Every structure is written in structure tokens, then in C-alpha cells.
Amino acid sequence: MQKQKPYLQSFPDENGYFGKFGGSFIPPQLELPFNEINEAYNKLSNDFQFIDELKKIRKYYQGRPTPITYCNNLSNLVGGARIYLKREDLNHTGAHKLNHCMAEVLLAKYLGKKRVIAETGAGQHGVALATAAAYFGLECEIHMGEVDIKKEHPNVVKMKILGAKIIPVTKGLKTLKEAVDSAFESYLKDTKTQMFAIGSVVGPHPFPKMVRDFQSIIGIESKEQFFEMTGKLPDAIAACVGGGSNAMGIFSAFIEDSVDLYAIEPAGKGSKLGEHSASITYGKEGVMHGFNSIMLIDENGEPAPVHSIASGIDYPSVGPEHAYLNSIGRTKVGLCSDEEAVEAFYTLSRCEGIIPALESSHAVSFAMKWAKDNSGKSILVNLSGRGDKDIDFIIENYPKD
Numbered sequence: 001m002q003k004q005k006p007y008l009q010s011f012p013d014e015n016g017y018f019g020k021f022g023g024s025f026i027p028p029q030l031e032l033p034f035n036e037i038n039e040a041y042n043k044l045s046n047d048f049q050f051i052d053e054l055k056k057i058r059k060y061y062q063g064r065p066t067p068i069t070y071c072n073n074l075s076n077l078v079g080g081a082r083i084y085l086k087r088e089d090l091n092h093t094g095a096h097k098l099n100h101c102m103a104e105v106l107l108a109k110y111l112g113k114k115r116v117i118a119e120t121g122a123g124q125h126g127v128a129l130a131t132a133a134a135y136f137g138l139e140c141e142i143h144m145g146e147v148d149i150k151k152e153h154p155n156v157v158k159m160k161i162l163g164a165k166i167i168p169v170t171k172g173l174k175t176l177k178e179a180v181d182s183a184f185e186s187y188l189k190d191t192k193t194q195m196f197a198i199g200s201v202v203g204p205h206p207f208p209k210m211v212r213d214f215q216s217i218i219g220i221e222s223k224e225q226f227f228e229m230t231g232k233l234p235d236a237i238a239a240c241v242g243g244g245s246n247a248m249g250i251f252s253a254f255i256e257d258s259v260d261l262y263a264i265e266p267a268g269k270g271s272k273l274g275e276h277s278a279s280i281t282y283g284k285e286g287v288m289h290g291f292n293s294i295m296l297i298d299e300n301g302e303p304a305p306v307h308s309i310a311s312g313i314d315y316p317s318v319g320p321e322h323a324y325l326n327s328i329g330r331t332k333v334g335l336c337s338d339e340e341a342v343e344a345f346y347t348l349s350r351c352e353g354i355i356p357a358l359e360s361s362h363a364v365s366f367a368m369k370w371a372k373d374n375s376g377k378s379i380l381v382n383l384s385g386r387g388d389k390d391i392d393f394i395i396e397n398y399p400k401d
Contacts, residue, residue, distance in 0.1 A: 007255045007256055008216070008255075011324070012205065012209050015205065016204070016205020016206060017320075018208075018323070019324045019328070020292065021285075021292055021320035021321070021323040021324045021327075022205060022208055022291055022292060022321070022324075023204070023205060023292050023320075024204035024205040024290060025204065026290045027188075029188065029191070030188070030191065032191075033191040033192075033195075034205075034206070037107070037111070037206060038206040040107060040110060040111055041206055044107060044110060050110070053106065054102070054106065057106075058099075058102075061135070062091055062099070062102065063092055064217065065221040066086065066087045066088055066091050067087050068084055068087065068225045068226060068229060069084065069085045069087055069352075071352050073352055075371065078371045078372055079371070080371040080377075081235070081370065081374040081375065081376070081377040081378055082378045083367050083368070083378075084234065084378060084379070084380045085380075085381050085382075086218060086221075086380060086383060088218060088384050089356065089357070089384075089385055093127050093128045094127075094357075094385055095124040095127075096218060096245065096384045097124045097125045097128035098128040098131060099214055099215050099217055099249065100210075100211045100214035100215055100245065101128040101129045101131070102128075103214040104116070104129075104132070104214070105132035105133055105136045105197065106132075106136065109136050109138065114138060114139060114193045114194070115141060115195075116138055116140055117183050117186055117194050117195070117197065118140075118141075118143070118198065118199055119143050119144070119176065119179035119182070119183040120143070120144050120155075120176075120199060121145075121148055121175065121176035121242070121312045121314065121315070122385075122389060123148070123154075123158070124155065124357070124385050125199030125312075126155065126166075127158045127159055127162070129142065129164070129197055129199070130159045130162035131162055133164070139165070141164070141165045141183075141186065141194075142159055142164050142166050143167045143169055143179045143180075143183040143186065144156070144166060144167070144168065144169060144179050145168075145169045145173070145176065145179050146169060146174040147173065147175050147311075148179070148311045149168055151393055152390075152393075154388055154391075172305075175311065175314055176242070176311065176312075176314055176315050177303060177306070177315060184196070198211065200244060200315075201243055201319035201320075201322070202244075202289060202291060202317065202320075203289055203290050203291055204290035204291055205291075208291065208319050212248045212249070212319075215246065215248060216249055216253065218250045218382065219250045219251065222237075222250055222253065222380060222382075230378065233258075234259060234379060234380040235377040235379065236262060236380070237254060237260070237262065237379070237380045237381075238264055238334065238363045238367050238379060238381050239263065239363050239382040240265075240266075240313055240359045240384060241263040241264060241265055241280070241313065242266070242310075242314065242315045242359070243313075243315050243317075243318065243319050244263065244321075246384035246385075247263050248321055248322065250380075250382040251325070255325070255330060261330065261332065262331070262333070262370070263280065263318075263322055263326070263331050263332070263334070264334045264362045264365075264366045265280060265281055265333055265334070265335055265336075265362075266278060266307075266308035266310060266313050266314065266335075266336065266341075266362060267281075267337040268308050268309070268337065269338050269339075273296065273305070274304065274305040274306070276308070277307060277308045277313060277314045277315060278333075278335060279295055279317050280318055280323065280326050280333050281333055283296045286301075288303050288316070289317070291317075291320050293317050293318055293319065293322075294323040294326075295316055295318075303316040304316055308338070309338035309342065309358055310341065310357070310358035310361070310362065311358075312359040313362070335366075336361075336362040336366055341358055341365055342358075342361070342394065343365065344356070344361040344362070344364040344365035344368060345361040345364075345390070345394060346400055347368070349387075354383070354386075355386060356383055356387050357387050357390060358387065359384055360382070360384045360385055360387075361387075363381045363382060364381055367379045367381045
């Protein structure tokens with residue numbers, strides 16, 4: 001009897017599909033450059049020198065492995081389960097995004113590209129890509145919605161200091177979805193000297209697979225660290241989901257284990273279209289930005305307006321692998337409102353001395369609720385980023401004595 005391939009070797013298939021989700025729905029002029037990226041990735045992912053260089057970068061530049069922290073005070077405050085954090089906030093640049101950005105820019109350099117282009121919402125991907133571009137000596141162009149530029153000012157300043165060219169996006173809601181549109185338009189003008197470095201497990205094949213694989217270091221480390229700390233695996237793992245790169249990064253190592261995996265979506269300020277960004281919860285199957293997944297659609301069949309207090313997860317779709325894993329019942333969805341995220345932001349800060357990103361606060365909030373109902377169990381939260389970028393916005397709009 002033939003042994004079944006491990007999940008990560010089986011998905012996606014050679015055409016980039018996770019079940020019916022994924023694929024590549026792109027204009028003809030993008031087929032050649034995206035095939036080039038796919039071929040280069042397939043070659044380099046098995047190349048000793050590439051892997052060795054990436055390992056050295058992660059250890060000596062990014063500061064990996066990032067630790068797991070047991071939240072003793074928070075666990076005692078909430079009561080019930082034990083809450084642990086995977087500290088991606090301690091990764092260089094303050095979030096998980098550098099895990100794939102260093103690898104993507106290394107790939108761009110291998111392909112002889114002169115510039116990397118990307119979108120950013122909260123600015124974490126933008127800062128990470130600008131950092132990687134500075135490290136490898138490439139130009140960097142970041143597209144960011146005007147609303148997010150104002151909201152995430154500290155990250156905008158960092159990108160400028162790092163030498164990135166920031167393109168303000170003034171169309172539509174002026175947030176993440178429009179930033180992706182703008183970055184694609186810019187990339188189409190010159191695919192020979194530029195590479196589009198997508199910031200999540202979204203987009204046409206091979207990006208959902210490539211970004212997942214580069215982010216899988218989170219899960220690989222977490223599995224070993226948690227077992228070393230406790231002698232067993234966590235009962236549950238929670239991670240916030242917009243596109244879903246941090247969640248796939250940590251989920252990937254546990255898909256074939258008996259661990260509950262919770263994708264926490266932004267419930268925003270209500271359940272009506274335009275008040276949230278909960279694609280899996282309220283969405284339908286559809287194609288956007290070159291891939292088939294579950295997305296929020298308006299009455300005209302177009303991507304719906306979305307909202308979240310966290311700029312990094314206000315996206316009207318979700319990575320195709322998340323859509324697939326949810327469709328087969330392997331992952332579960334949790335919801336967190338804007339207000340709950342702010343409460344978790346303050347609670348973690350004041351209980352543990354760790355200021356989380358508003359995106360990560362969604363997963364922290366869920367863990368606090370889950371812990372109350374699961375006495376004696378353990379939950380590991382992927383703390384995908386730190387909250388430096390959010391402090392001005394929080395103090396101005398949600399002050400607390």
C-alpha cells in the first residue's frame with residue numbers, strides 16, 4: 001500500500017489549487033513573469049545555498065527563533081486555560097512579515113530584478129519589504145491607502161527612513177484592497193526589472209504556497225518550543241486572519257495533529273456588509289486579485305467594502321488555503337469586534353507588559369474568551385506583531401486611564 005504524502009507536500013497541486021480554491025486568474029502579460037517566479041521558487045526551495053543563506057539570515061539578522069511566552073498573569077486574570085504567545089513581535093521589524101520578505105527579495109535578487117513592489121495595510125509588510133530591499137540592495141516601492149497612511153504614521157516614517165518610495169492610494173476606500181489594485185497596476189508596467197512581492201497567502205499561484213512555506217518557520221519553531229516547555233502540544237492555536245499569512249505560518253506545522261486551529265476574523269462594528277472584514281464567516285466563493293477563494297461580495301458581484309480597526313486585516317477575501325481548510329472542517333473561525341480588540345490590547349499590555357498589534361489583539365481577545373470555557377487546557381496565540389504602529393491611534397481614539 002502506497003504511503004500518503006504529507007499535507008504540505010500534497011497542497012497545493014501543481015496548478016496552485018487547494019481543493020477548488022486558489023489557481024491563477026491573471027491577464028496574459030502576467031503569465032510569463034509568474035511562471036518565472038514559480039520555476040525559480042521550485043528550484044531554490046531545494047537549493048542548499050539558498051536554504052543555507054536563509055537560515056543564516058533568520059538566525060543572525062532576524063533574531064530567530066522567536067520565543068514562546070507563558071502569560072501567567074493573563075491566565076490567572078481570565079481563569080480556565082493557560083495562555084501562551086508565540087512572540088513574532090520580537091522578530092526584526094516587529095512582526096512576522098520579515099519571514100517571507102527576506103526570502104522574496106532574495107528570490108528577486110536571484111532573478112536579477114532591480115526593484116520590488118508591494119501593497120501594505122498596517123505597514124508591517126511595507127516596513128519588512130523595505131528592510132529586506134535595503135539589506136539586499138534593491139529598490140522598493142510600497143502602495144498604501146491614504147486612510148492607512150494617516151492611521152499607521154510610525155510605519156510610514158520607518159519605510160521612508162529605509163529608503164522605500166511610498167505611493168499613496170486615493171481610490172475607493174483608500175485601504176488595503178485598493179493598495180493591492182494599485183501595486184498590480186504598477187507592476188504590469190514593467191515585469192522585467194520588477195518583482196511583485198505579495199504580502200500574504202493570497203494572489204495567484206505560486207504566492208499562497210510560497211508565502212506559506214516561508215512563514216512555516218513559525219509553526220516549526222512553535223511545535224518544538226511548546227513541546228520542550230510542556231511535554232505536549234497545545235490544545236488549541238489562535239491567529240488573526242485577513243489574508244492569513246501569520247495564521248498559515250503557525251497552522252502549517254499542526255495540520256496533521258489533534259490540535260484545534262482557530263482563524264480569528266475581524267467582526268468590526270457589526271454584521272452588515274461594510275462593517276466588518278469577516279470573509280470566511282459571511283463570504284461567498286469568488287475570484288479577486290487572481291485567485292479563487294471565499295470573499296465578501298456586494299449586490300453587483302464586486303468586492304464589498306470592508307472595515308476593521310486593524311488595517312492589516314481589513315481585506316475582502318482570505319487566502320485560498322484558509323478557505324480550503326475551513327471547508328473540510330480542519331479549521332474553525334472565531335470572531336472579534338473592534339471593541340474587543342481594543343480591550344485585549346490594553347489587557348495584555350497592562351497584565352504582561354507586552355503591547356500587541358491591533359491585528360494580533362483579535363487573537364488575544366479570542367484566547368481570553370476560549371480560556372474561560374476550557375479549564376485545564378492550553379491555547380497558543382500567534383502574536384503576529386507589536387503595537388508600536390498603533391499607539392498614537394489608540395491613545396487618540398480609545399484613551400484609557
